[in-house]
Amino acid sequence: MALAAAAEREKLALVPANQAEAQLAAEPSSSAPAKIRIGDLTIGGAIRANYVIGDYDNPNPAKPSRGGDGGNFELDVFRINLDYAHGPYSAKAEYRFYDGYNFLHTAWFGYTFEDQSQLQVGVNRVPFGPGAYGVSQSWFFDQHYYVGLSDDMDLGIKYTLQPGNWTIDLGYYLADEGQWRGASHDSARYSYDVVNESGDGYEERHQLNLRAIYHTQFGAIDADLGSSFQYGQLASQGTQSDGHHYAASLHAVFKWHEWTLAPQLSYYKYDVDSHLVQSGVMSDELIDFGAYDYAWPVAAEAWIPALSLSRYYETSRIAWLDSITPYIEYSSILKTADGQNDSELFILGAAWARGGWYIYTDLAFSNGNYSIGGDSFTTFGENPDDSWQSRFNVNFGYYF
Numbered sequence: 001m002a003l004a005a006a007a008e009r010e011k012l013a014l015v016p017a018n019q020a021e022a023q024l025a026a027e028p029s030s031s032a033p034a035k036i037r038i039g040d041l042t043i044g045g046a047i048r049a050n051y052v053i054g055d056y057d058n059p060n061p062a063k064p065s066r067g068g069d070g071g072n073f074e075l076d077v078f079r080i081n082l083d084y085a086h087g088p089y090s091a092k093a094e095y096r097f098y099d100g101y102n103f104l105h106t107a108w109f110g111y112t113f114e115d116q117s118q119l120q121v122g123v124n125r126v127p128f129g130p131g132a133y134g135v136s137q138s139w140f141f142d143q144h145y146y147v148g149l150s151d152d153m154d155l156g157i158k159y160t161l162q163p164g165n166w167t168i169d170l171g172y173y174l175a176d177e178g179q180w181r182g183a184s185h186d187s188a189r190y191s192y193d194v195v196n197e198s199g200d201g202y203e204e205r206h207q208l209n210l211r212a213i214y215h216t217q218f219g220a221i222d223a224d225l226g227s228s229f230q231y232g233q234l235a236s237q238g239t240q241s242d243g244h245h246y247a248a249s250l251h252a253v254f255k256w257h258e259w260t261l262a263p264q265l266s267y268y269k270y271d272v273d274s275h276l277v278q279s280g281v282m283s284d285e286l287i288d289f290g291a292y293d294y295a296w297p298v299a300a301e302a303w304i305p306a307l308s309l310s311r312y313y314e315t316s317r318i319a320w321l322d323s324i325t326p327y328i329e330y331s332s333i334l335k336t337a338d339g340q341n342d343s344e345l346f347i348l349g350a351a352w353a354r355g356g357w358y359i360y361t362d363l364a365f366s367n368g369n370y371s372i373g374g375d376s377f378t379t380f381g382e383n384p385d386d387s388w389q390s391r392f393n394v395n396f397g398y399y400f
Contacts, residue, residue, distance in 0.1 A: 045400055
C-alpha cells in the first residue's frame with residue numbers, strides 16, 4: 001500500500017536549513033566565495049551534509065540510520081540558485097537535488113513599484129507567521145513547518161506594501177508547488193502541503209492569505225507585532241466532498257541588542273469528510289501531508305504554541321569564525337480530537353558562520369515528530385506511542 005511505499009522513500013533530509021541563505025545574503029563575509037554574475041543574473045547555490053545520532057525503535061535498512069551504529073554521515077542536498085535584478089524587475093529561482101528525488105523550491109517574477117511595494121508571481125513563499133521561517137533559528141524549524149504553516153512555497157500572486165510602520169502582505173494561491181521527481185505519488189516537493197498520496201485524497205486550491213506586521217519600539221526593544229490569516233479550498237480527488245481549511249496566528253519578534261525572542265500562537269482546521277489516510281484508517285480527523293518524497297497523516301485541527309530565544313555573537317577575535325548564534329526553542333501541536341496525543345518539540349542548538357560556511361549543531365527532543373526519532377508513522381496524527389525520542393544533528397552547509 002502507499003504507506004509501505006512511503007517508508008521505503010524516507011530520507012534523512014526531512015527538513016531544510018534556509019536561515020543560512022538569509023544571513024549570508026544580509027551579512028556577507030569578506031571570506032565568503034564570490035558569486036557568478038552574468039549581467040543582471042547572479043548564479044549561486046549550496047551543498048550540505050548531515051551527521052546524525054538518534055533514537056530509532058526498529059533498525060531497518062530502508063530507514064535512515066539514526067542510532068545503533070554510532071552515527072551516520074550523509075550528503076543532504078545540492079541546490080542551484082538564480083537571482084535576477086534590473087531596475088524594478090526581479091526574479092528568483094531555486095532547484096534542489098536530494099538522494100533519489102529532486103524538486104523546484106522557488107520560481108517567481110517580481111516588480112517593485114515606486115512606493116517600494118512589490119508584486120511576486122509564481123512559486124513564492126506564503127505570507128504566514130512572523131517571518132520566512134516562523135519563530136525558529138534551528139535546522140529543524142518548529143512544529144508549524146510540519147503542518148504547512150511555515151516556509152510554505154505555493155503557486156500564486158503575492159503583493160507586499162509598507163504603509164508607515166506597517167508591512168502588509170496579500171496573497172492568492174491557485175495551488176501548491178506541485179509534484180516533482182521522486183518515487184512518491186504526490187510528495188516530491190519542498191513544502192509540507194496537503195497531498196493526494198493515495199490517489200483519492202485532497203489537493204490544495206484557491207488559497208487566500210493576509211498578514212499584517214506593525215513595527216514599533218518599547219524603549220530599547222524593537223518589536224514586530226503581527227497577525228496572519230489563511231483560508232483555502234480542498235479539492236476532493238475521491239468520492240468524498242470537497243473541503244476547506246483555515247488558519248489564524250498571532251506572532252511577535254522582540255529584539256534587544258543581540259537577543260531575539262519570538263513567540264507565536266496559531267490555530268488551524270482542515271474541514272474534510274472521512275477518507276482513507278496514509279495510516280490505513282478512514283477518518284475526518286486526519287489529513288495527509290507530504291514533502292521530501294514522503295507522506296504521513298496529520299491532525300486535522302490543532303493549536304500550535306511556539307517560542308524561540310536566541311543570541312547573536314559576532315566573533316571578531318576568533319580568526320576561523322565570523323559569528324555564532326545559540327538558541328533554545330519549544331513548540332507543540334495541541335490536537336483537539338479525542339484520542340490524539342499532542343506532539344511536542346524541544347531544541348537546543350547553535351548556528352556557526354564562517355565565510356560561505358554555515359553549520360547547525362542541534363540536539364532535539366520530541367514525543368511527536370518523526371524526523372527526530374521513533375518508528376511510528378502517526379506522530380503528527382494520533383501519536384499513540386507518545387514517547388520522547390532524541391536526535392543530535394550536525395548540518396554542514398557551504399553556500400556559494
